[in-house]
Amino acid sequence: xxxxxxxxxxxxASRTGEAALALAGRERLRLAVTGLxxxxxxxxxxxxxxxxxxxxxxxxxxxxxxxxxxxxRAARTVPPGVEATPRFDAEAHLAALAADPPEWPARxxxxxxxxxxxxxxxxxxxxxxxxxxxxTLDLLDYPGEWLLDLPMFAQDxxxxxxxxxxxxxxxxxxxxxxxxxxxxxxxxxxxxxEDSLARRGHALYRAFLLDARxxxxxxxxxxxxxxxxxxSGDAPLLWFFxxxxxxxxSPLGELLARRHEAYLRDQRDRFLDPVFRRFDRQVVLVxxxxxxxxxxxxxxxxxEALSAISATLRYGRGWLDLLTGAGIARxxxxxxxxxxxxxxSRDSLASLLSDLVxxxxxxxxxxxxxxxxxxxxxxxxxxxxxxxxEGRVAPAVRGVLLENGRWATVDPGLVPARRPPESFWNAAYxxxxxxxxxxxEAGGRAGVPHLGLDGLLSTLLGDAL
Amino acid sequence: MxxxxxxxxxxxPRVILEEEAGPARLDHGWEGGTEPASIPSAGFSTLxxxxxxxxxxxxxxxxxxxxxxxxxxxxxxxxxxxxTLLVALGGFGTIFWAILREFRALLLLREVDAARAAFARGxxxxxxxxxxxWAEPIxxxxxxxxxxxxxPDLPALRALLESGPLASLxxxxxxxxxxxxxxxxxxxxxxxxxxxxxLVVGWRGLRLVRQVAALHGMRPGIAATASLLRRAAFDAAxxxxxxxxxxxxxxxxxxxxxxxxxxxxxxxxxxxxxRLITLARATSSACRILPTN
Numbered sequence: 001x002x003x004x005x006x007x008x009x010x011x012x013a014s015r016t017g018e019a020a021l022a023l024a025g026r027e028r029l030r031l032a033v034t035g036l037x038x039x040x041x042x043x044x045x046x047x048x049x050x051x052x053x054x055x056x057x058x059x060x061x062x063x064x065x066x067x068x069x070x071x072x073r074a075a076r077t078v079p080p081g082v083e084a085t086p087r088f089d090a091e092a093h094l095a096a097l098a099a100d101p102p103e104w105p106a107r108x109x110x111x112x113x114x115x116x117x118x119x120x121x122x123x124x125x126x127x128x129x130x131x132x133x134x135x136t137l138d139l140l141d142y143p144g145e146w147l148l149d150l151p152m153f154a155q156d157x158x159x160x161x162x163x164x165x166x167x168x169x170x171x172x173x174x175x176x177x178x179x180x181x182x183x184x185x186x187x188x189x190x191x192x193x194e195d196s197l198a199r200r201g202h203a204l205y206r207a208f209l210l211d212a213r214x215x216x217x218x219x220x221x222x223x224x225x226x227x228x229x230x231x232s233g234d235a236p237l238l239w240f241f242x243x244x245x246x247x248x249x250s251p252l253g254e255l256l257a258r259r260h261e262a263y264l265r266d267q268r269d270r271f272l273d274p275v276f277r278r279f280d281r282q283v284v285l286v287x288x289x290x291x292x293x294x295x296x297x298x299x300x301x302x303x304e305a306l307s308a309i310s311a312t313l314r315y316g317r318g319w320l321d322l323l324t325g326a327g328i329a330r331x332x333x334x335x336x337x338x339x340x341x342x343x344x345s346r347d348s349l350a351s352l353l354s355d356l357v358x359x360x361x362x363x364x365x366x367x368x369x370x371x372x373x374x375x376x377x378x379x380x381x382x383x384x385x386x387x388x389x390e391g392r393v394a395p396a397v398r399g400v401l402l403e404n405g406r407w408a409t410v411d412p413g414l415v416p417a418r419r420p421p422e423s424f425w426n427a428a429y430x431x432x433x434x435x436x437x438x439x440x441e442a443g444g445r446a447g448v449p450h451l452g453l454d455g456l457l458s459t460l461l462g463d464a465l
Numbered sequence: 466m467x468x469x470x471x472x473x474x475x476x477x478p479r480v481i482l483e484e485e486a487g488p489a490r491l492d493h494g495w496e497g498g499t500e501p502a503s504i505p506s507a508g509f510s511t512l513x514x515x516x517x518x519x520x521x522x523x524x525x526x527x528x529x530x531x532x533x534x535x536x537x538x539x540x541x542x543x544x545x546x547x548x549t550l551l552v553a554l555g556g557f558g559t560i561f562w563a564i565l566r567e568f569r570a571l572l573l574l575r576e577v578d579a580a581r582a583a584f585a586r587g588x589x590x591x592x593x594x595x596x597x598x599w600a601e602p603i604x605x606x607x608x609x610x611x612x613x614x615x616x617p618d619l620p621a622l623r624a625l626l627e628s629g630p631l632a633s634l635x636x637x638x639x640x641x642x643x644x645x646x647x648x649x650x651x652x653x654x655x656x657x658x659x660x661x662x663x664l665v666v667g668w669r670g671l672r673l674v675r676q677v678a679a680l681h682g683m684r685p686g687i688a689a690t691a692s693l694l695r696r697a698a699f700d701a702a703x704x705x706x707x708x709x710x711x712x713x714x715x716x717x718x719x720x721x722x723x724x725x726x727x728x729x730x731x732x733x734x735x736x737x738x739x740r741l742i743t744l745a746r747a748t749s750s751a752c753r754i755l756p757t758n
Contacts, residue, residue, distance in 0.1 A: 054499065057501075057585060058501035058585075059499040059500065059501055060498075060499045060500075060501065061499050100489070102490075293478065380493060381491065382491070383491060383493070387479065387481055389479070396481075399491055400487070400488075400489065400490060400491055401482075405489055406482055406483065406486070407482075407483040407486075407487040408480050408481060408482050408483060409480075409481045409483065410478070410479070410480050410481075411478060411479045411481070412478050413477050413478035413479070430477070430478040432478075433480055435491075436489075436490060436491070437490075438490055438491040438492065438493055438495070439490040439491065439492045439493075441496060443587055445586075445587050446495060446496040446499055447495070447499060448495075449493040449495040
């Protein structure tokens with residue numbers, strides 16, 4: 001992303017306005033919830049909103065968050081104004097989870113935003129005589145697939161094609177991508193700008209992407225809108241695919257390059273600017289357990305995807321960042337679905353995530369951002385149990401299965417504390433069953449049972465509340 | 466083809482289905498576990514018990530003595546008996562009427578509490594019922610009654626209350642507070658001794674509490690006024706806390722030697738006046754059916 005002087009000036013101006021408001025006790029905090037598809041962003045946001053609102057009503061839903069023990073006077077969602085972005089409907093998601101039969105939120109198809117207004121009593125003795133502070137927490141939900149478009153902004157069509165084709169030709173991707181690769185490599189050096197060719201290539205490439213996501217559990221799949229077109233659906237600017245260098249100078253190659261450029265421009269206006277232009281805190285949700293159980297390639301693919309995304313974000317608090325509000329001051333990595341492993345394995349889960357995100361973690365730390373890693377379950381669906389294995393009792397978790405409503409004890413097996421050795425992968429390919437959400441009160445007034453959400457919020461937002 | 470699970474792996478992941486059917490959902494007991502901590506009420510205080518016992522003795526024995534006396538009078542002459550009965554009934558009736566009124570004022574305060582609790586619980590039907598029974602006797606709330614009856618949900622009810630009756634009541638309370646402040650200030654300016662100042666401001670404060678309460682549809686007697694004063698002092702701590710800043714500022718200005726030279730003894734009066742305004746706000750906040758935001 002090249003710095004744009006005009007953009008820097010407008011950012012600095014709005015930042016100055018915000019600093020003035022902060023001095024007057026009205027702060028704005030932008031929390032970017034980052035996560036690859038199916039990492040649990042929507043559930044995380046739903047639980048976050050429900051538990052904050054409940055804590056604002058005096059309930060002890062987030063005990064580790066210091067502000068909620070006495071200083072948080074009220075928390076409410078900001079009523080809708082004249083926003084063009086759809087509103088994140090936390091109430092509807094919660095009602096669906098509490099309904100009978102319960103439903104987990106469907107795949108997110110579009111951007112949606114929500115702001116939570118926290119009214120806080122000030123700290124210290126002088127705080128008692130000054131009026132309350134108001135902190136607005138801006139939250140955003142979006143399709144996780146689109147996140148993988150971020151690294152594409154640093155590449156032109158040729159670079160992107162080369163990198164993508166290289167990835168496609170190796171490992172478990174090669175077999176499902178074979179048909180597309182055969183088609184792309186067969187294109188002549190003077191391929192005409194014929195629409196049927198472009199459509200055919202696009203359809204084959206898209207079929208591969210869908211297969212890789214749904215069957216192989218892979219995440220590093222670009223471009224994001226091929227997998228999740230969003231509300232505008234299919235459009236001509238999507239009809240491109242990575243092209244081998246041999247055919248790139250052809251009229252078809254030029255057409256595809258133009259579409260690639262138009263796609264990036266559109267994504268910048270539609271997704272990048274509203275979401276990733278400015279935010280102060282970031283939480284990165286990773287379904288480590290899912291990646292671990294999907295096998296070595298899926299695991300490494302997740303690590304690579306996270307590293308590529310974080311390479312495009314700006315961390316730290318330099319003077320320019322402070323002026324434009326572009327730097328991320330605190331980052332929390334969260335291993336989601338931590339309730340799927342017994343308590344004894346949760347530290348290993350966090351440590352495994354820490355190892356998995358080693359590269360982005362170091363980048364953020366060197367830039368001066370404060371980084372933490374947590375095992376988290378936004379909605380706790382299991383309880384502790386034990387399972388016998390070859391005469392020995394092993395810790396496990398127990399819950400109700402979503403599909404048939406039967407109780408099941410799940411022993412998730414060994415959770416390695418760091419990247420597992422080659423021998424470990426022999427036992428991979430386990431599909432974790434989906435649990436039913438626990439008994440919830442539909443209005444969500446009591447919040448939502450969770451694991452570690454308060455600890456995460458405390459390190460991520462504690463200083464600002 | 467996916468490779469099969471290895472037999473050599475230390476502990477492969479497993480799902481063990483349970484045979485017997487359990488409850489349809491897992492229950493963490495979350496709702497009970499996150500209840501806001503509440504301090505259990507210790508019941509009647511020692512002073513209240515003493516007062517109740519003393520009143521029971523005084524009133525009970527007085528009633529018994531009166532009964533005896535009426536019976537004696539009937540023995541003397543029928544007309545004398547009837548006259549004594551009439552006097553006794555009149556006297557005791559007035560006393561009981563006063564007690565009843567006192568209890569009704571206290572009950573109205575409870576109504577405010579119940580409505581607040583219903584709002585906090587999110588119980589729309591309960592909140593609406595309490596709000597309507599609270600609003601009916603208040604003249605300032607009369608124009609908003611139809612809208613309150615038609616409120617579709619809790620946020621709408623809250624918004625209608627805030628923008629309608631509560632806004633008018635808050636405004637009126639402020640007006641009464643300001644008037645009391647002016648009167649208190651004037652009284653301290655002409656009073657001959659500081660001791661009398663305290664008496665005047667204290668009396669004006671009590672009257673102010675009753676005036677604000679009357680505005681909110683209450684007719685507080687001694688017990689209800691005491692209860693209101695206690696609530697104004699404790700419940701509305703935030704109002705008082707924010708007022709401390711203004712109070713300190715007023716004190717700083719009027720205690721400045723130069724200003725003090727000009728305004729003289731009126732400085733203490735200014736502080737007292739400022740306190741009366743605070744008291745009006747605190748009382749209004751204690752009588753409010755929705756907590757002050």
